[in-house]
Amino acid sequence: MLVGGPSGRPAFRSLLLVVVMSSCSATSLAEERKQLVMREKMMQIGGRLVLKKEEELANEKLMALKKAEMKQAMKTQQFPPSMHFFQAKNLIEKSEVFNILKKMPKGAALHVHDFGILSMDWLVSNVTYRPHCHFCLTRNGVLMFKFGHPTPPTPPECLEWILLEKYRQKLQNVTEFDSSLLRNFTLMTKDPEVTYANQDIVWSKFEAIFFTISGLVHYAPVFRDYIFQGLEEFYQDNVFYLELRAMLFPVYELNGTVHSQEWAVRTYTEVACMFRKKHPGFIGIKLIYSDRRFQNVSVITKSVQRAMMLQTKFPRMVAGFDLVGREDTGHCLYYYKEALMIPALQGFKLPYFFHAGETDWQGTSIDRNLLDALILNSTRVGHGFALTKHPAVWIDSWKKDIPIEVCPISNQVLKLVSDLRDHPAAVLMATGYPMVISSDDPAVFGAKGLSYDFYEAFMGIGGMAADLRALKQLAMNSIKYSVLLDIEKKAAMKIWEEKWNDFVADLARRPS
Structure with a gap:
């Protein structure tokens, strides 16, 4: 029909x-x-920002490069954020996106540790060549260093001090010796998955590095130079303000004189002031006094009291207190509750910046550090890796506008996550949770400044959805969530905006 x-x-x-x-x-x-x-798109970090015409043009250039790199990575199956940083570093340095990020004004580094900020090459090539530098090998096979004239007393764990200058004179291959020193100062290795088969191994080496370099960096002349050079390295990476976790270990002179913690804080202040005079646009530094989370309650009680004293004495330099070290093997925050409640009970406002949630072990007492960080009103949360597993904490922290300090490379190298596309911060970025990007201990990981971590966050954690808006928001967050006073934040934001506009103009003019 x-x-x-x-x-x-x-x-x-x-x-x-x-x-x-x-x-x-x-x-x-x-x-x-x-x-x-x-x-x-509106929900993700930076999603509500409205770009100016020139920013839109710059964004088009940036995203064209990002898409090209992503497309190539899908073809070759070589995508740096999915690889271990030690194996991806060379690929990252060849990336056009990375070279743009190096030029980007990133604002502030809010989660970095005092003696992990400067490339270890400098310690080898500069510090170990200074007069009166001695070294020894401990009975456990770990290197120790000490400056002294005459030869310093030999500690129990050392067999004997050897003057480095004389030792090098006897060597046939000094370059190889210096390379071996560098291997002792960083976690870098060709085959990280084999070298560091589990977290215990990588953390053991990580902690040994700080033990090894302590005798170098706590020598007073080096201490001053290290701060200056560390600031220089971040400044060259377009970072103009830092908040350092600092344990303020004793600093010593050649004759053995040991300085107080107050001396150390004053020295930080003096060096930062000198650096600011020589570098236009540099804002400065602040210290977050820290102690290790394996100490007993009485020790941490004294540390909290010391933090209160230091903040009273140096209100413009000492920002607050934190507990540092490996979370999985350290005491939980609740263990220290009596000590940590002292400031509130005395009516003293001591800001906290707790490392919390830097663990894969869900539901453990350590994992619940996130709950206690929230209850104790932590100003920011260091890492916050486990936050997405705690919906109530997530919601309440968001309401309180408590940001997390995301350190992508640190989380990967210390074996919390292997492929950075799977980092929990991907969910947080997609939902617009407040965060900043930082680099923890870049020198130990073979990185510099913030650019490598920004690359991993932009390409891996943010995925294809992250564009110039995300980068802009992350940079502005670093100023917003700093402990600078409101008037200082306004000044810092003005400086950053000028640098940002120059960066955008250069990017917009870039040939397609």
């Missing part, structure tokens, strides 16, 4: 209705999809 015949009209009308309905459904499906995509 023909559809055009009298008896075929109902069939034709039905067919026409189906065509119209399918067309409506397709239109409505496309519209619904578009709206859903837009909603997700």
Whole structure:
């Protein structure tokens, strides 16, 4: 029967209705999809920022490069954020996106440790060549250093001090010796998965590094130079303000004189002031006094009291207190509750910046550090790696506007996550949770400044959704969530905006 015949009209009308309905459904499906995509875009970090015309042009240039790198990575199956940083570093340094990020004004580094900020090459090539530098090998096979004249007293763990200058004179291959020193100062290795089969091994080496370099960096002349050079390295990476976790270990002179913690804080202040005079646009530094989380309650009680004293004495330099070290093997925050409640009970405002949630062990007492960090009103949370596993903490922290300090490379190297596309911060970035990007101990990981961590966050954690808006928001967050006074934040934001506008203009002019 023909559809055009009298008896075929109902069939034709039905067919026409189906065509119209399918067309409506397709239109409505496309519209619904578009709206859903837009909603997700608005939710992600930086999603509500409105870019200026020049920023839009710069964003097009940046995203074209990002898409090209992503496309190439999908073809070769070599994507730096999915690889261990030690194996990806050379690839990252060849990336055009990375070279743009190096030029980007990143604002502030809010989660870095005092003696992990300067490339270890400097310690080898500069510090170990200074006069009166001695070394020894401990009974456990760990290197120790000490400056002294005459030869310093030999500690129990050392067999004997050897003057480095004389030792090098006897060597046939000094370059190889210096390379071996560098291997003792960083975690870098060609085959990290084999060298560091588990977290215990990598943390053991990580902690040994700080033990090894302590005798170098706590020598007073080196201490001053290290701070200056560390600031220089971050400044060259377009970072103009730092908040350092500092344990303020004793600093010593050549004759054995040991300085107080107050002396150390004053020295930080003096060096930062000198650096600021020589580097226009540099804002400065602040210290977050820290102690190790394996200490007993009485020790931490004294540390909290010392933090209160230091903050009272140096209100413009000492920002607050933190507990540092490996979370999985240290005491939980709740263990220290009596000590940590002292400031509040005395009506003293001591800001906390707790490392919390730097663990894969869900539901343990250590994992619950996130709960206690929230209850104790931590100003920021260091790492916060486990936050997405704690929905109530997540919601309440968001309400209180408590940001997390995300350190991508640190989390990967210390074996919390292998592929940075799987980092929990991907969920947090997608939902617009407040965060800053930092680098923890870049020198120990073979990185510099913040650019490597920004690359990992931008390319891996943020995925294809992260664009110039995300980068802009992360940089602004670093100022917003710093402990600078409001008037200082306004000044810092003005400096950053000028640098940002120059960066955007250069990027927009870049040939396609």
